[in-house]
Amino acid sequence: MVRLYAVVAAGGFRRHATYRAATAAGVFTNTVFGFIVAYAYTALWDVRPQLGGYDKPEALTYVWLGQALLMTCAMLGGGFEDELSERIRTGDIAVDLYRPADLQLWWLSGDLGRAAFHLLGRGVVPMALGALAFELALPASPWTWLAFLVSVVLGVVVSFALRFLVALSAFWLMDGAGAMQMAMLAGMFFSGMLLPLTLFPGLLGEVARALPWSSLLQVPADVLLGKRTGWDLAGAYAFQAGWAVALLGAGRLLQSAATRRVVVQGG
Numbered sequence: 001m002v003r004l005y006a007v008v009a010a011g012g013f014r015r016h017a018t019y020r021a022a023t024a025a026g027v028f029t030n031t032v033f034g035f036i037v038a039y040a041y042t043a044l045w046d047v048r049p050q051l052g053g054y055d056k057p058e059a060l061t062y063v064w065l066g067q068a069l070l071m072t073c074a075m076l077g078g079g080f081e082d083e084l085s086e087r088i089r090t091g092d093i094a095v096d097l098y099r100p101a102d103l104q105l106w107w108l109s110g111d112l113g114r115a116a117f118h119l120l121g122r123g124v125v126p127m128a129l130g131a132l133a134f135e136l137a138l139p140a141s142p143w144t145w146l147a148f149l150v151s152v153v154l155g156v157v158v159s160f161a162l163r164f165l166v167a168l169s170a171f172w173l174m175d176g177a178g179a180m181q182m183a184m185l186a187g188m189f190f191s192g193m194l195l196p197l198t199l200f201p202g203l204l205g206e207v208a209r210a211l212p213w214s215s216l217l218q219v220p221a222d223v224l225l226g227k228r229t230g231w232d233l234a235g236a237y238a239f240q241a242g243w244a245v246a247l248l249g250a251g252r253l254l255q256s257a258a259t260r261r262v263v264v265q266g267g
Helices: 002-017 020-047 056-069 081-090 093-097 103-133 142-171 177-190 202-210 218-224 230-266
Strands: none
Touching: 002 020, 002 103, 020 056, 020 103, 056 103, 056 218, 081 093, 081 142, 081 177, 093 103, 093 230, 103 142, 103 230, 142 177, 142 218, 142 230, 218 230
16 A cells, blocks of 8 residues: 555656646745845845844845745645635545545645645746855755654645645535635745745734644745754744644544545445
């Protein structure tokens, strides 16, 4: 079975690799938007140095990292959930549930392949161009990069688990579009895509940093910037893994309830 899901992951990578024009357009969009946000951050950090605990190079690194992880962690959605929700709406999901493969693991495998492609296809080039145009605080140690990649993988799993729950809500809703829009707004705001969560004041900041969306960008960014080391790094991993297990478990329960519903209606 492990080989099956590895094949599904490889297929997800190849599937997204075929959209070369869309990838090129995405790289261009991420780069242009990165420059816009980077100049805005430059002006802000010129006035408020060390804002949010970052100096200017760290803040600019955060900007370009956000562009690199935007599609990798699907912070605005746009991954498998649209297709899964449509299969639920049309009833094609019944075929998927009767297949000799786990529904959640099948879609997770495909999403990991998608994330791997976007990290390479839409993440590396904007980050490299940002490094050429601005002074970034990129780590020299390969261990820091490895720790960052581990955090990114955990962030992708958390992202998948959130979107899987949103997609499965289509079993009980007339249309899952509303839930997807709400999830997109939450992902954009609470991941730190607009501003680092360390800038959020008081209780809002504490809540935002405790929510699962912070695993998508804020936590990996802090790992790359060296803000999480030693036991603090272990705590960051535990935070992401904890949310991944909890959300995947919730998805498993929702999947079981949906399966029983399909079986009852089919019977």
